[in-house]
Amino acid sequence: MKTLSDMRPVYVVGIGLHPYQNRSQTSYVTLGLRAVREALADAAITWPDVESAYVGNALIGMAAGAAMLRYLGATGIPFAQVENASASGSTAFRHAAHEVAAGYTDVSLAMGVDTVDQWRSGPAKAGVRGLADHLSAPFTHFAMLTQKYMDETGATPEQIAKVAVKNHRNGAFNPYAQRQQVRTLEEVLAPPLISGVLTRLQCTPVGEGAAAVIVMSEEGLTRHGIPRSRAVQVLASASRSEQPFGRENGDVALTRATTLEAYAQASVEPRDIDVVEVHDAFSIEELLYVEAMGFCKPGGAAAELEAGAFDIGGRHAVSPSGGLIAMGHPLGPTGVGQVAEVVRQLRGEAGVRQQPNARMGLTHMVGIGPVCLVHILRAATA
Amino acid sequence: METVRPPLWITDEAGAPLLRGMHCSGCGADLFPPQEYGCIRCGAYGDRLRERDLPAVGTVLSFAEVHVHQSHPVPFTLAEIELDAGPIVRAALAPGSRPRIGQRARGLIVADEGDARLEFALAGEAQS
Structure with missing residues (x-):
């Protein structure tokens, strides 16, 4: 099986976002166009330079991407809308990167856009019901994982809440974040409880937004005069789905398997990664995933986080954007927004959120399925 | 559908x-x-x-007291239970349950306004 390491190099050369925000009357077209135009401007190219496009979204509906991109000036390029639950944007990015790496195109767009819309569950249509499906919800799934983690590691509810304190602090300095407010531990722990020990500020907000990135081949860089210093290489793209993982949580086991595959593709180790954007929809997830990714010992994440290992300036900056908890999780855009944050960090353009000397970054999304996508990106050599 | x-x-x-x-x-x-x-x-x-x-008999792997639900009265407690037969199921625990991980649990039929529902009761706790 071929991977990105066997193909021609592919680079991210442009990033753009519409800020993630609470539900509003803004059209998804307005959200999406702002992100694409910002990415084109960042790359200093124009829409006719783009040879293909992938639009990730989970909620808007059939052909939404087509009805948005036409307002950039219809150029006749191939495009597709991509749905892969929470990982829709990450999957759009993977397809764009692969298309460029394989030589089909030199310039492709990957973007995500979503609004707060009715959630129509595909799996429910299979009609396979458990005993208490009507009582369960994502926050209860993760509340049960939190309980299990506390039982196994001795971590306290306060230690787990500190994930949200860190990510709200990061988000406070991100102009694209849905939540831009520093929160104390007391504020994060304050009622209302949602499920188990999880409070509102430890759960991702539901919102809307858009994110876009432009990917290019070497030929594309040359043709469009892109400065090498601002081109961030995509070293690895790993994508996996459910297997019978037994008693271990599926998202955690899947994260471990997918991340190991990405490390192997890129020939890197956990200690090489400076910046990480994880799927922290609920505070507990960050602790579980950084352990599964090898950024600390199993069971050690709560203490490491408390000691600052995952702060901006720490050993690995985890979710410097604010993550899903503070930047937000509008579904389609989220995975592309992670890539945009890592590219910003690897260019050294993240301002007060900058991880010093960031050379390599990793993005991670899980989605209902379960599915998992991991990408590894590397800064241009100085 | x-x-x-x-x-x-x-x-x-x-x-x-x-x-x-x-x-x-x-x-x-x-x-x-x-x-x-x-x-x-x-x-x-x-x-x-x-x-x-x-058999509706197994061991509690985890649990959560749920405080937010769009239609069901809260709070209630949901548990993940590994059946002795192998499958892992999610089910409501009997009201008032104070679970801990590793505790044994057993299915219990509860009459519910002319209907009946299945809950799990914890070993060593009075069954309502």
Whole structure:
């Protein structure tokens, strides 16, 4: 099986976002166009330079991407809308990167856009019901994982809440974040409880937004005069789905398997990664995933986080954007927004959120399925 | 547009609940919930999937007291239970349960305004 390491190099050369925000009357077209135009401007190219496009979204509906991109000036390029639950944007990015790496195109767009819309569950249509499906919800799934983690590691509810304190602090300095407010531990722990020990500020907000990135081949860089210093290489793209993982949580086991595959593709180790954007929809997830990714010992994440290992300036900056908890999780855009944050960090353009000397970054999304996508990106050599 | 399905549990002669699971002769696994599509472990389908009733007895893997729900009165406690037969199920615990991980739990039929529902009760706790 071929991977990105066997193909021609592919680079991210442009990033753009519409800020993630609470539900509003803004059209998804307005959200999406702002992100694409910002990415084109960042790359200093124009829409006719783009040879293909992938639009990730989970909620808007059939052909939404087509009805948005036409307002950039219809150029006749191939495009597709991509749905892969929470990982829709990450999957759009993977397809764009692969298309460029394989030589089909030199310039492709990957973007995500979503609004707060009715959630129509595909799996429910299979009609396979458990005993208490009507009582369960994502926050209860993760509340049960939190309980299990506390039982196994001795971590306290306060230690787990500190994930949200860190990510709200990061988000406070991100102009694209849905939540831009520093929160104390007391504020994060304050009622209302949602499920188990999880409070509102430890759960991702539901919102809307858009994110876009432009990917290019070497030929594309040359043709469009892109400065090498601002081109961030995509070293690895790993994508996996459910297997019978037994008693271990599926998202955690899947994260471990997918991340190991990405490390192997890129020939890197956990200690090489400076910046990480994880799927922290609920505070507990960050602790579980950084352990599964090898950024600390199993069971050690709560203490490491408390000691600052995952702060901006720490050993690995985890979710410097604010993550899903503070930047937000509008579904389609989220995975592309992670890539945009890592590219910003690897260019050294993240301002007060900058991880010093960031050379390599990793993005991670899980989605209902379960599915998992991991990408590894590397800064241009100085 | 959900497919209409038979109830997920029945009771034995003694009135104890049995979960209406499946057995896969392809890989030997007992499975729950039941479905006719195929075995998620090995892909066997058709005649190789047979109904098998599984005792509603197992061990608590985790739990959460739920404080927010759009239609069901809160709080209530949901648990993840590993059945002795193998499958992991999610089920409501009897009101007032104070679970801990590793505790044994057993299915219990509760009359509910002319209907009946299945809850799990913890070993060593009074059954309502």
